[in-house]
Amino acid sequence: MTTIPPLPDTAVVLGARADDWRGAVREAGRALTRSGATRSEYADRMIAVIEEFGAYIVIAPGLALAHARPGSDVRHEGLAVVTLAVPVPFGHPHNDPVRVVVGLAVANAEEHVASVAKLANAFNDAGIVGRIARATTPAEVRALLGMEAAAAPSEVEA
Amino acid sequence: MRIVAVCGVGIGTSAILKVNAERALDRLGLIADVDASDLAGVAIAAADAQVILTSTELSAAVRQAIGRSFAEIVEVENFFDVDEIGAKLEASLG
Numbered sequence: 001m002t003t004i005p006p007l008p009d010t011a012v013v014l015g016a017r018a019d020d021w022r023g024a025v026r027e028a029g030r031a032l033t034r035s036g037a038t039r040s041e042y043a044d045r046m047i048a049v050i051e052e053f054g055a056y057i058v059i060a061p062g063l064a065l066a067h068a069r070p071g072s073d074v075r076h077e078g079l080a081v082v083t084l085a086v087p088v089p090f091g092h093p094h095n096d097p098v099r100v101v102v103g104l105a106v107a108n109a110e111e112h113v114a115s116v117a118k119l120a121n122a123f124n125d126a127g128i129v130g131r132i133a134r135a136t137t138p139a140e141v142r143a144l145l146g147m148e149a150a151a152a153p154s155e156v157e158a
Numbered sequence: 159m160r161i162v163a164v165c166g167v168g169i170g171t172s173a174i175l176k177v178n179a180e181r182a183l184d185r186l187g188l189i190a191d192v193d194a195s196d197l198a199g200v201a202i203a204a205a206d207a208q209v210i211l212t213s214t215e216l217s218a219a220v221r222q223a224i225g226r227s228f229a230e231i232v233e234v235e236n237f238f239d240v241d242e243i244g245a246k247l248e249a250s251l252g
Binding site for chain 1: 165166167168169170171173174175176177178181194197212213214215216219235236237238239240
């Protein structure tokens with residue numbers, strides 16, 4: 001698996017409002033569930049990772065990569081992007097507040113490294129978080145992530 | 159030379175750290191194997207590693223997990239900042 005997981009419109013939420021980091025992560029969980037990648041319990045597991053290990057998932061200024069281990073609640077590899085209308089602190093010493101939450105679900109820990117490497121390529125551009133935060137359409141988010149073509153299969157009806 | 163990138167669950171975050179560490183090593187002209195590990199597996203994964211890359215937030219837990227080890231723990235703030243990772247690796251390895 002060498003491509004970024006698809007990012008259908010159902011997995012993108014722009015300008016979401018969240019009361020706190022749990023609400024922001026839950027929004028990403030709902031997006032993953034809506035797109036068919038996970039069952040709803042996956043959101044609880046993403047939250048549990050942060051409760052156990054802290055806000056280390058805030059891996060760059062303004063960007064949280066919410067994720068959990070592979071599990072039976074992961075139906076297939078998936079990606080979600082949530083932008084927050086009002087940035088939310090996650091409790092990270094350097095990278096708060098968070099404006100963009102990327103939700104990631106993987107079915108197999110070994111296979112996902114290549115796809116994450118592609119994602120890393122997009123995010124190595126220092127301005128990308130701000131541009132995603134200001135995006136107004138899912139297509140714009142996909143274009144910023146260099147994955148416009150990847151969206152096609154699950155959007156036949158659109 | 160071996161480097162281990164560590165995060166809480168061993169996917170996602172540590173994979174990003176791994177690919178950007180490889181990128182930084184490449185720029186520096188250094189050769190090393192970089193593996194990703196979760197916190198639970200770091201003691202074994204880092205047994206023969208020179209450097210453990212992780213986030214500031216996890217460094218105390220990593221230190222506790224590895225116990226007595228010769229590996230140096232390097233804390234990364236921005237996992238996408240290849241310059242930061244490179245500078246810290248260079249300081250650690252150089």
